[in-house]
Amino acid sequence: MVSSPSAYPVEFAGIGRAFATAKRKGAAPESRTVLRDVSLTVDAGEVVAILGASGCGKSTLLRIAGGLDAPTAGAALIDGTPVAGIDARCAVGFQEPRLLPWRSLADNVALGLPRGLDRGEGAQRVARLLDLVGLGASATLRPREVSGGMAQRASLARALARNPGVLLLDEPFGALDALTRLRMQDLLLDIHAAAPTTILLVTHDVDEALQLADRIILLGGEDGRDGATIRRVVTVPGTRPRDRGSAALAELRAELLDGLGIDRHGRALEDLHSSTIPVFPY
Numbered sequence: 001m002v003s004s005p006s007a008y009p010v011e012f013a014g015i016g017r018a019f020a021t022a023k024r025k026g027a028a029p030e031s032r033t034v035l036r037d038v039s040l041t042v043d044a045g046e047v048v049a050i051l052g053a054s055g056c057g058k059s060t061l062l063r064i065a066g067g068l069d070a071p072t073a074g075a076a077l078i079d080g081t082p083v084a085g086i087d088a089r090c091a092v093g094f095q096e097p098r099l100l101p102w103r104s105l106a107d108n109v110a111l112g113l114p115r116g117l118d119r120g121e122g123a124q125r126v127a128r129l130l131d132l133v134g135l136g137a138s139a140t141l142r143p144r145e146v147s148g149g150m151a152q153r154a155s156l157a158r159a160l161a162r163n164p165g166v167l168l169l170d171e172p173f174g175a176l177d178a179l180t181r182l183r184m185q186d187l188l189l190d191i192h193a194a195a196p197t198t199i200l201l202v203t204h205d206v207d208e209a210l211q212l213a214d215r216i217i218l219l220g221g222e223d224g225r226d227g228a229t230i231r232r233v234v235t236v237p238g239t240r241p242r243d244r245g246s247a248a249l250a251e252l253r254a255e256l257l258d259g260l261g262i263d264r265h266g267r268a269l270e271d272l273h274s275s276t277i278p279v280f281p282y
Ligand SMILES: Nc1ncnc2c1ncn2[C@@H]1O[C@H](COP(=O)(O)OP(=O)(O)OP(=O)(O)O)[C@@H](O)[C@H]1O
Pocket: 019, 020, 034, 052, 053, 054, 055, 056, 057, 058, 059, 060, 061
C-alpha cells in the first residue's frame, strides 16, 4: 500500500478575494469581490466538500489553499503556517486529467513525484499507485490510448505521487459518466482509508458530497452583500462508505439542494419564478 503521508490541517482565516475589473482609461481602479470573510478549520485527515453555484468562488478558494492564487484579505494556513506561493504540501487534481500526451501513463504519474526522490524508489511508488488506481496493466499506454476514466485515474495517481498532506480536488469526476463517477468515488474512499490525507473537494454533485465528505460547506452570496461566503456547514452523519439510499441522507440532500436554489423536484427555484426563461420546446 502507498505509505501514509502526514495529513495536515488547513485553515482559512478571514479569506477575501477581489479581482480587478477592466478599467476605462483615466477611471479609478475598480474591483469585484468574489469571496469575503471565509473562515474555516479543516482537521488533518478530514474530507470537506465545497458546494455552491457556478461562479461563486469555489475554485478560487481551492486555488488559494494550494497557493495558486493569493487572497486580498486574510490568509490560508496549512499545518499552522501561511501558504505563500505554490505549496509543496498540497497536490491538486482538476476536472480534466491534464496529462502530457506524449508521455506514457507511468511517466505522467512520475511527474507528480517529489523532487530529489531516489529513481528506484520513484519507480516503485509509481507502480504501486498505478496498481492502486487499477492501471497496473496500462502503465505504458499514452493518454490517447485510454478512456476518460482511465486518464482521470492516472491524474489522481499523479496527484498522490507526492504523498500530499493536503489533496485539493476541483470537480475531479465532473467529466465522467455516471457509473465511472461512482467507481471513482469508491476509489477515492479506498485511497483515503489507506492513507487518510486531508481532502478539499469541490463538486457540483450533492450526492457525491454526501457520499465522500465528513462535512459539506455551502458557499454562496447574501442579499445586499458582495461576494460569497460560507452559508452553511453540514456535518454528514454516519461512517463511510454510506448507504446511498439512506433516508437521513435523502433529507440532507433536499436541504442542500434547497440551499443551492434547487427544489426537491430538481427545478431551479429562480427559474420557476421567472417569466423570462423560455420553456421547452424553444
Ligand atoms: N483570475 C481572475 N481574474 C478575474 N476574475 C476571476 C479570476 N478568477 C476567477 N475570477 C472570477 O471569480 C468568480 C469565481 O470564479 P471561480 O472559478 O472560483 O468559480 P467557481 O465557483 O469555481 O465556478 P464553477 O462552478 O463554474 O467552476 C467568477 O466570477 C470568475 O469570473
